[in-house]
Amino acid sequence: MTSIGTGYDLSNSVFSPDGRNFQVEYAVKAVENGGTSIGIRCKDGVVLAVEKVISSKLLKAGANKRIATVDRHIGAVSSGLVPDGRHFVSHARDEAANWRSVYKTPITVKDLASRMGGYLQAYTLYSSVRPFGITAIVGGWDSELELPVDGQVGSGPISGAGGKVEGKTYGGPGLYMIEPSGMYWGYYGAATGKGRQTAKAELEKLDLAAGKLSLEDGVKEAARIIYVAHADNKDKEFELEMTWISNLDGPTKGRHEEVPKDILEEAERLAKKHLEGEEDDEETKDDDKDKMEE
Amino acid sequence: MNHLPQAWGRPRDDVYGAYDSSYLQNGGPTQHTQRPIVTGTSVVALKFKDGVVIAADNLASYGSLARFTDVKRLRKFAETSVVGFGGDVSDMQYLDRLLNSLDIQEAYGSSGHTLNAQNLHTYLSKVLYKRRSDFNPLWNQLLVAGLDGESKPFLAAADLLGTTFSSPSLATGYGAHLAQPLLRNVAPDEEAASKLSLEQALEAVKESMKVLFYRDARSMDKYSIAVITKDGIDLKENEQLEKQSWAFADQIRGYGTQVN
Amino acid sequence: MFRNNYDNDSVTFSPQGRIFQVEYASEAVKQGSVVVGIVSKTHAVLVALKRNAEELSSYQKKIIAIDEHLGLSLAGLASDARVLSNFMKQQSLSSRLTYGRAIPLSRLVNSIGDRAQTNTQHYGKRPYGVGLLVAGVDETGPHLFEFQPSGMTQEMVACAIGARSQMARTYLERNLEKFVDCGREELVVHGLKALKESLAQDKELTVENCSVGVVGIRGEGMKAIEGFKLFDGQNVKQWVDMVAEGTEEAAEEESMEVDS
Numbered sequence: 001m002t003s004i005g006t007g008y009d010l011s012n013s014v015f016s017p018d019g020r021n022f023q024v025e026y027a028v029k030a031v032e033n034g035g036t037s038i039g040i041r042c043k044d045g046v047v048l049a050v051e052k053v054i055s056s057k058l059l060k061a062g063a064n065k066r067i068a069t070v071d072r073h074i075g076a077v078s079s080g081l082v083p084d085g086r087h088f089v090s091h092a093r094d095e096a097a098n099w100r101s102v103y104k105t106p107i108t109v110k111d112l113a114s115r116m117g118g119y120l121q122a123y124t125l126y127s128s129v130r131p132f133g134i135t136a137i138v139g140g141w142d143s144e145l146e147l148p149v150d151g152q153v154g155s156g157p158i159s160g161a162g163g164k165v166e167g168k169t170y171g172g173p174g175l176y177m178i179e180p181s182g183m184y185w186g187y188y189g190a191a192t193g194k195g196r197q198t199a200k201a202e203l204e205k206l207d208l209a210a211g212k213l214s215l216e217d218g219v220k221e222a223a224r225i226i227y228v229a230h231a232d233n234k235d236k237e238f239e240l241e242m243t244w245i246s247n248l249d250g251p252t253k254g255r256h257e258e259v260p261k262d263i264l265e266e267a268e269r270l271a272k273k274h275l276e277g278e279e280d281d282e283e284t285k286d287d288d289k290d291k292m293e294e
Numbered sequence: 295m296n297h298l299p300q301a302w303g304r305p306r307d308d309v310y311g312a313y314d315s316s317y318l319q320n321g322g323p324t325q326h327t328q329r330p331i332v333t334g335t336s337v338v339a340l341k342f343k344d345g346v347v348i349a350a351d352n353l354a355s356y357g358s359l360a361r362f363t364d365v366k367r368l369r370k371f372a373e374t375s376v377v378g379f380g381g382d383v384s385d386m387q388y389l390d391r392l393l394n395s396l397d398i399q400e401a402y403g404s405s406g407h408t409l410n411a412q413n414l415h416t417y418l419s420k421v422l423y424k425r426r427s428d429f430n431p432l433w434n435q436l437l438v439a440g441l442d443g444e445s446k447p448f449l450a451a452a453d454l455l456g457t458t459f460s461s462p463s464l465a466t467g468y469g470a471h472l473a474q475p476l477l478r479n480v481a482p483d484e485e486a487a488s489k490l491s492l493e494q495a496l497e498a499v500k501e502s503m504k505v506l507f508y509r510d511a512r513s514m515d516k517y518s519i520a521v522i523t524k525d526g527i528d529l530k531e532n533e534q535l536e537k538q539s540w541a542f543a544d545q546i547r548g549y550g551t552q553v554n
Numbered sequence: 555m556f557r558n559n560y561d562n563d564s565v566t567f568s569p570q571g572r573i574f575q576v577e578y579a580s581e582a583v584k585q586g587s588v589v590v591g592i593v594s595k596t597h598a599v600l601v602a603l604k605r606n607a608e609e610l611s612s613y614q615k616k617i618i619a620i621d622e623h624l625g626l627s628l629a630g631l632a633s634d635a636r637v638l639s640n641f642m643k644q645q646s647l648s649s650r651l652t653y654g655r656a657i658p659l660s661r662l663v664n665s666i667g668d669r670a671q672t673n674t675q676h677y678g679k680r681p682y683g684v685g686l687l688v689a690g691v692d693e694t695g696p697h698l699f700e701f702q703p704s705g706m707t708q709e710m711v712a713c714a715i716g717a718r719s720q721m722a723r724t725y726l727e728r729n730l731e732k733f734v735d736c737g738r739e740e741l742v743v744h745g746l747k748a749l750k751e752s753l754a755q756d757k758e759l760t761v762e763n764c765s766v767g768v769v770g771i772r773g774e775g776m777k778a779i780e781g782f783k784l785f786d787g788q789n790v791k792q793w794v795d796m797v798a799e800g801t802e803e804a805a806e807e808e809s810m811e812v813d814s
Contacts, residue, residue, distance in 0.1 A: 060711050100395060
């Protein structure tokens with residue numbers, strides 16, 4: 001922040017002498033104050049979760065969803081300025097619908113991330129706009145099967161659409177995180193918002209790259225990680241919101257849906273239990289080492 | 295030499311005389327769709343006490359040619375409604391995609407709300423009327439079947455002119471002439487329809503499909519049939535007309551292989 | 555005076571990631587007189603304190619009916635509220651025209667939220683300087699939403715915005731559990747009591763300065779709704795009296811004559 005006051009940070013699209021766009025960096029600051037969002041790419045699906053800090057007792061519990069469905073098979077969540085998040089989702093829906101109308105097939109998660117990365121990047125180019133004050137996590141499941149073309153009314157050619165290499169698998173889970181700069185990467189586990197450091201540390205422990213975590217366990221891990229990440233911010237109450245997308249044989253049949261209440265509650269129960277366990281650990285660490293070994 | 299772009303690649307005026315450019319103009323106003331090309335025939339539907347039964351055969355004709363024999367003309371919307379399409383098949387596909395995108399928009403734009411069959415019918419009739427007012431009609435006759443805002447059976451028609459109509463039983467195309475009277479026999483009014491059982495409704499609709507197959511040269515014996523109730527949609531897309539009897543045709547000139 | 559460099563427009567982030575112009579716009583909401591909204595299982599009510607610019611001028615309108623099933627109350631720049639409410643009326647009407655359906659509240663509120671967000675991201679625009687409480691019913695029951703200049707919209711059980719509204723919010727928080735099962739009359743009285751908490755010391759609730767908006771459901775579905783109704787002047791007397799608890803009768807008698 002040494003360049004504050006030099007004037008290079010007052011307008012978007014302006015480089016400082018050392019090649020930085022400060023307005024984008026400030027937008028990242030807005031993200032860092034927002035509730036934690038995470039996404040986990042499991043072997044048979046994707047989980048999205050967000051910590052919603054309750055700013056007022058007067059808010060209707062369970063309403064005010066923060067994870068949105070972009071297309072049937074894709075969900076998006078963001079940390080940072082909530083209205084910017086809505087703008088993001090609204091444009092993502094347009095992109096997904098537009099893709100369908102051009103290609104007659106659902107957009108892949110990768111393509112959506114690319115389109116949205118481009119869109120966010122455009123908001124760093126001009127002094128007439130400001131960058132998005134959000135980092136968004138986009139997760140979804142690209143169908144592993146040959147899908148009917150949108151608007152298809154007959155069975156189509158027996159050979160299918162073609163262009164497929166034999167023995168190769170297509171489709172699968174997709175998870176991407178898009179930053180205010182427009183930069184995006186694919187992730188096994190993504191985290192952003194206030195508790196991202198803690199969440200990232202937890203995600204790294206899961207060895208997601210091995211591709212062994214099931215969606216069912218992913219849900220539990222996601223809940224736990226949000227609870228752990230929230231522990232640094234304990235004085236404020238929060239609500240956990242979680243959605244998932246499974247493969248076509250799984251519980252959501254390739255669709256992005258809210259995690260059912262019973263599964264969510266069970267995951268929250270385990271998460272709370274885990275936290276209590278951790279607290280006990282800390283207390284017992286010094287005075288009772290034997291107990292821990294039991 | 296004339297170097298103007300409009301003269302490029304054309305015979306020289308000084309050698310061949312003034313260029314006759316009349317063929318470049320189509321000599322009339324802009325024309326949109328004048329007729330349907332690949333078509334589906336009748337759709338029939340009947341309300342009963344818990345919902346609606348709707349059916350259409352799986353044929354798409356190219357003129358008198360039975361061109362496509364596996365075309366599904368009953369399209370689901372949001373697992374709550376079914377739209378049956380008669381008329382142009384490519385316009386049906388356009389509408390199907392339109393409804394697909396509407397479904398996504400509605401399902402995720404606001405949680406807990408969906409469009410019921412009545413809303414859907416209103417929407418479709420506006421689309422059709424807009425297009426006909428642009429002199430660019432979507433060449434279809436539609437039946438929309440499902441439940442209305444009070445979860446009562448809903449059935450209504452809309453066509454390429456934007457005309458709408460509602461009745462306890464409906465049929466489009468040839469069916470309007472041949473099936474409609476048969477359906478009215480079982481359900482002359484709303485009250486009668488509200489007393490019909492699913493079995494009675496299914497029987498009446500299947501009977502109508504059979505009569506249509508006997509008499510409509512642009513029909514076939516493979517068809518789709520859907521039952522819409524508050525429990526959802528039961529859509530079967532590969533049904534075969536059963537218990538056909540062609541005995542009556544023996545005596546009629548023009549049926550089957552008879553030539554005169 | 556220290557000059558903040560980052561507050562000249564709404565397209566500049568401060569080094570802390572704040573947008574001062576948007577925060578300043580929220581201050582405009584606090585300049586407006588207080589409005590309160592509460593929902594129960596069956597009803598949503600809006601209660602507002604009206605102000606007049608001078609003795610002889612009329613009172614500023616605080617509650618606007620949007621459609622049969624919803625209305626809003628405003629705090630802040632009334633002209634911005636008019637722009638937004640006109641837009642909402644259009645959206646609402648368009649939903650009725652194209653789908654034959656009362657627009658779901660969340661969808662309508664999101665649409666103005668999205669509009670407001672645009673104003674915070676593009677140069678040459680300014681954020682709206684008004685906060686809204688939108689109350690209404692749709693297929694999923696009664697709802698209350700808060701809209702802020704940032705484009706933030708939230709569904710609330712009860713809410714108060716405007717000058718000194720913290721006092722009203724404290725009252726609402728204290729009585730939060732009671733609201734769910736309240737009937738329409740009780741809900742209005744709670745609203746007025748909350749309003750009263752926020753009054754300046756020398757002020758009283760009178761028939762001139764109170765507005766009440768009520769909307770609710772009578773039974774299942776959208777057919778049986780108690781449409782949004784605005785109460786002003788003598789029509790709020792019954793409720794004002796209940797809350798006043800025997801304050802000067804004289805003042806109210808006088809007001810009767812003024813009104814008639």
